[in-house]
Amino acid sequence: xxxxxxxxxxxxxxxxxxxxxxxxxxxxxxxxxxxxxxxxxxxxxxxxxxxxxxxxxxxxxxxxxxxxxxxxxxxxxxxxxxxxxxxxxxxxxxxxxxxxxxxxxxxxxxxxxxxxxxxxxxxxxxxxxxxxxxxxxxxxxxxxxxxxxxxxxxxxxxxxxxxxxxxxxxxxxxxxxxxxxxxxxxxxxxxxxxxxxxxxxxxxxxxxxxxxxxxxxxxxxxxxxxxxxxxxxxxxxxxxxxxxxxxxxxxxxxxxxxxxxxxxxxxxxxxxxxxxxxxxxxxxxxxxxxxxxxxxxxxxxxxxxxxxxxxxxxxxxxxxxxxxxxxxxxxxxxxxxxxxxxxxxxxxxxxxxxxxxxxxxxxxxxxxxxxxxxxxxxxxxxxxxxxxxxxxxxxxxxxxxxxxxxxxxxxxxxxxxxxxxxxxxxxxxxxxxxxxxxxxxxxxxxxxxxxxxxxxxxxxxxxxxxxxxxxxxxxxxxxxxxxxxxxxxxxxxxx
Amino acid sequence: xxxxxxxxxxxxxxxxxxxxxxxxxxxxxxxxxxxxxxxxxxxxxxxxxxxxxxxxxxxxxxxxxxxxxxxxxxxxxxxxxxxxxxxxxxxxxxxxxxxxxxxxxxxxxxxxxxxxxxxxxxxxxxxxxxxxxxxxxxxxxxxxxxxxxxxxxxxxxxxxxxxxxxxxxxxxxxxxxxxxxxxxxxxxxxxxxxxxxxxxxxxxxxxxxxxxxxxxxxxxxxxxxxxxxxxxxxxxxxxxxxxxxxxxxxxxxxxxxxxxxxxxxxxxxxxxxxxxxxxxxxxxxxxxxxxxxxxxxxxxxxxxxxxxxxxxxxxxxxxxxxxxxxxxxxxxxxxxxxxxxxxxxxxxxxxxxxxxxxxxxxxxxxxxxxxxxxxxxxxxxxxxxxxxxxxx
Numbered sequence: 032x033x034x035x036x037x038x039x040x041x042x043x044x045x046x047x048x049x050x051x052x053x054x055x056x057x058x059x060x061x062x063x064x065x066x067x068x069x070x071x072x073x074x075x076x077x078x079x080x081x082x083x084x085x086x087x088x089x090x091x092x093x094x095x096x097x098x099x100x101x102x103x104x105x106x107x108x109x110x111x112x113x114x115x116x117x118x119x120x121x122x123x124x125x126x127x128x129x130x131x132x133x134x135x136x137x138x139x140x141x142x143x144x145x146x147x148x149x150x151x152x153x154x155x156x157x158x159x160x161x162x163x164x165x166x167x168x169x170x171x172x173x174x175x176x177x178x179x180x181x182x183x184x185x186x187x188x189x190x191x192x193x194x195x196x197x198x199x200x201x202x203x204x205x206x207x208x209x210x211x212x213x214x215x216x217x218x219x220x221x222x223x224x225x226x227x228x229x230x231x232x233x234x235x236x237x238x239x240x241x242x243x244x245x246x247x248x249x250x251x252x253x254x255x256x257x258x259x260x261x262x263x264x265x266x267x268x269x270x271x272x273x274x275x276x277x278x279x280x281x282x283x284x285x286x287x288x289x290x291x292x293x294x295x296x297x298x299x300x301x302x303x304x305x306x307x308x309x310x311x312x313x314x315x316x317x318x319x320x321x322x323x324x325x326x327x328x329x330x331x332x333x334x335x336x337x338x339x340x341x342x343x344x345x346x347x348x349x350x351x352x353x354x355x356x357x358x359x360x361x362x363x364x365x366x367x368x369x370x371x372x373x374x375x376x377x378x379x380x381x382x383x384x385x386x387x388x389x390x391x392x393x394x395x396x397x398x399x400x401x402x403x404x405x406x407x408x409x410x411x412x413x414x415x416x417x418x419x420x421x422x423x424x425x426x427x428x429x430x431x432x433x434x435x436x437x438x439x440x441x442x443x444x445x446x447x448x449x450x451x452x453x454x455x456x457x458x459x460x461x462x463x464x465x466x467x468x469x470x471x472x473x474x475x476x477x478x479x480x481x482x483x484x485x486x487x488x489x490x491x492x493x494x495x496x497x498x499x500x501x502x503x504x505x506x507x508x509x510x511x512x513x514x515x516x517x518x519x520x521x522x523x524x525x526x
Numbered sequence: 527x528x529x530x531x532x533x534x535x536x537x538x539x540x541x542x543x544x545x546x547x548x549x550x551x552x553x554x555x556x557x558x559x560x561x562x563x564x565x566x567x568x569x570x571x572x573x574x575x576x577x578x579x580x581x582x583x584x585x586x587x588x589x590x591x592x593x594x595x596x597x598x599x600x601x602x603x604x605x606x607x608x609x610x611x612x613x614x615x616x617x618x619x620x621x622x623x624x625x626x627x628x629x630x631x632x633x634x635x636x637x638x639x640x641x642x643x644x645x646x647x648x649x650x651x652x653x654x655x656x657x658x659x660x661x662x663x664x665x666x667x668x669x670x671x672x673x674x675x676x677x678x679x680x681x682x683x684x685x686x687x688x689x690x691x692x693x694x695x696x697x698x699x700x701x702x703x704x705x706x707x708x709x710x711x712x713x714x715x716x717x718x719x720x721x722x723x724x725x726x727x728x729x730x731x732x733x734x735x736x737x738x739x740x741x742x743x744x745x746x747x748x749x750x751x752x753x754x755x756x757x758x759x760x761x762x763x764x765x766x767x768x769x770x771x772x773x774x775x776x777x778x779x780x781x782x783x784x785x786x787x788x789x790x791x792x793x794x795x796x797x798x799x800x801x802x803x804x805x806x807x808x809x810x811x812x813x814x815x816x817x818x819x820x821x822x823x824x825x826x827x828x829x830x831x832x833x834x835x836x837x838x839x840x841x842x843x844x845x846x847x848x849x850x851x852x853x854x855x856x857x858x859x860x861x862x863x864x865x866x867x868x869x870x871x872x873x874x875x876x877x878x879x880x881x882x883x884x885x886x887x888x889x890x891x892x893x894x895x896x897x898x899x900x901x902x903x904x905x906x907x908x909x910x911x912x913x914x915x916x917x918x
Binding site for chain 1: 546585587588611639649650652666668669670672673674676677678683686689705707733735737764768771772818819820821847870871874889892893900905906907910918
């Protein structure tokens with residue numbers, strides 16, 4: 032993966048830039064020695080490392096605004112960073128860029144039960160929000176697997192998902208408002224405790240923009256009352272096709288479970304070896320179906336789901352009868368990544384989405400690719416919404432295996448797009464999938480996205496090198512070829 | 527000046543390129559049922575999209591429907607109801623408000639981001655547009671999003687299109703997430719002594735685990751149901767056994783706010799459609815406003831406005847959406863001052879004569895830096911301002 036070539040003029044001006052930043056923020060907020068900066072040299076995509084030019088850890092929104100404006104005036108790039116858990120390399124530093132860490136923005140500002148929202152600084156963790164409101168019986172719904180560590184500001188940047196998206200949506204469906212600082216140093220409020228925008232939905236645009244449009248300094252999220260009951264069902268199938276059909280049949284019957292997770296045989300066995308969750312080792316596919324809500328409803332619908340999966344060919348069905356049992360059902364799924372880590376020195380976690388009906392075809396293709404690349408793959412799958420997480424097993428100590436694993440991963444994502452799906456369901460593009468963007472988008476699709484970027488940051492100073500494979504200059508993107516007075520389509524039917 | 531009536535996306539592109547070449551501004555419309563919403567525009571020509579209609583694919587078990595943008599909303603709703611599914615954001619049927627013969631198209635609905643009573647539990651129109659293809663004001667075809675439910679690849683331009691009032695690009699194909707329709711519903715009616723009490727009951731209902739799908743407040747005298755009391759209406763939807771169970775729990779919990787009554791499925795459905803449509807105030811004044819605020823601010827907001835001008839009103843979204851009808855030409859000042867004083871939000875003039883819509887801001891005025899950013903984003907799609915100029 033190539034990053035944009037570092038600007039030598041900026042590297043040469045490093046002392047002056049560090050000194051300049053220390054005039055804007057207190058000196059203790061600037062880290063410029065290698066040992067302190069080392070902690071910031073990668074994120075969740077840890078195969079890639081890069082020391083930043085300098086690290087700035089501001090303490091106030093005014094400081095963020097001052098740093099951004101100063102960097103804009105000086106032509107210095109910025110990489111914003113929350114907790115640094117991005118799996119796509121969204122927070123990987125640039126050698127010639129300031130790493131702007133929001134870790135000190137770690138306070139919850141307002142808990143408002145009556146309006147069912149929490150106003151928080153962006154450095155608070157996803158789970159930290161739930162912890163702040165759980166004593167009153169509330170929680171924050173989106174639950175990315177890194178929720179113990181990932182920050183809510185990073186969740187906004189990545190539009191993070193989780194296992195309960197089918198029913199509760201992604202981050203974008205659970206955010207009411209944000210405060211952002213633009214590259215110009217303007218502090219803008221989008222949304223708030225009220226619903227919807229009275230103008231262009233810039234809140235929706237910012238969510239999932241991967242730190243390329245602005246820096247989030249405050250967040251207002253919706254909180255929900257914790258469901259009265261949660262119960263899970265563990266269902267084994269002889270084929271992935273039957274399991275996929277069972278998922279479709281449940282949804283076609285009008286039931287939207289809180290979560291529907293699928294695992295294939297390699298993932299089932301790795302998980303079973305690791306935690307002994309009681310999964311059926313002889314199953315080719317395993318479904319975990321979780322329902323939540325009022326107790327009578329959950330019990331009533333689970334009976335329906337039980338009938339549906341049985342008539343779809345289930346070979347084993349188990350229902351959780353206690354919270355302990357439910358957690359046990361989930362234990363294997365939740366430890367799938369470390370479980371795979373145990374049977375292989377390294378693994379790559381991919382993140383494509385396909386139309387659910389394409390699952391059998393995708394699994395067939397994946398088996399063929401596994402043969403072609405000579406690498407094993409285990410699959411966990413957010414089956415309800417078609418989000419696939421193939422884990423490619425490899426050994427980085429074997430020369431060429433990382434590259435082969437990456438090529439395998441790219442092939443999987445290309446196949447996702449060919450089958451009508453997308454490159455990323457929840458991990459983001461970052462640097463990981465940047466060069467695959469033309470698989471899914473035309474030149475003009477990408478140019479229009481970059482024109483939007485230009486409306487926020489015309490000099491490409493905010494997180495450059497991420498998301499877009501080619502950086503077009505904004506002046507070039509804005510150019511239009513209009514022949515004045517010359518009608519390009521004289522044969523067009525008109526009236 | 528010639529008008530355009532494309533029937534394919536290629537013709538749409540050619541139309542926009544011609545308009546660009548001829549410096550022609552375009553009024554983007556299909557049924558023009560929402561021409562009364564937004565600032566009035568006077569354009570050189572009409573871009574009539576009614577040729578871009580029809581459902582392209584509908585896969586109930588994938589929870590996805592793809593249609594051309596000018597497909598009538600009614601056609602979409604009929605197709606979905608045949609499979610016991612729905613547009614979960616509960617689109618308003620705007621013929622009530624604008625006295626049109628038609629409820630408009632799916633594209634017009636998305637472009638105005640209108641959502642009804644279920645907004646408070648299920649999200650807005652903008653939460654359900656998964657992807658689209660369109661021709662930008664630059665005359666170029668582009669697409670964004672996808673036909674799958676979970677996607678974070680590239681910027682989420684679907685969000686921008688929703689509520690852009692046709693000022694960025696002209697959509698052709700739209701892909702929308704749909705959900706199963708509830709098997710049954712009931713409405714719990716609580717008669718309260720005061721608006722404050724009714725607001726508390728409404729917010730209390732949403733704080734329970736009993737999952738109301740919609741919560742409205744009818745001030746005293748505003749509706750046949752609320753002739754002698756302020757009424758809080760709480761809708762429960764789902765399978766019958768669950769609706770009955772939740773209703774009995776909520777009746778018990780909320781009984782302390784006032785007398786409770788139950789409305790069954792059929793009248794309940796008609797009631798909530800009328801609340802989504804703005805029907806209770808549709809004939810109570812020439813101006814209709816829709817004001818979005820924090821739910822706790824709602825009751826005080828209305829009292830503040832009523833102390834300055836005469837109006838009829840009710841609340842949806844547990845107090846977070848105020849529907850208001852008035853004939854007072856100065857109402858916009860009172861509404862926006864009160865909103866500002868009570869924590870902010872946005873007030874939209876949903877219906878008024880052209881002259882008034884020309885003289886006062888239809889949408890909430892923005893601070894200069896935000897307005898400038900909005901303008902730059904708009905320019906990034908339509909640099910020459912040929913699409914519905916000035917409507918937003």
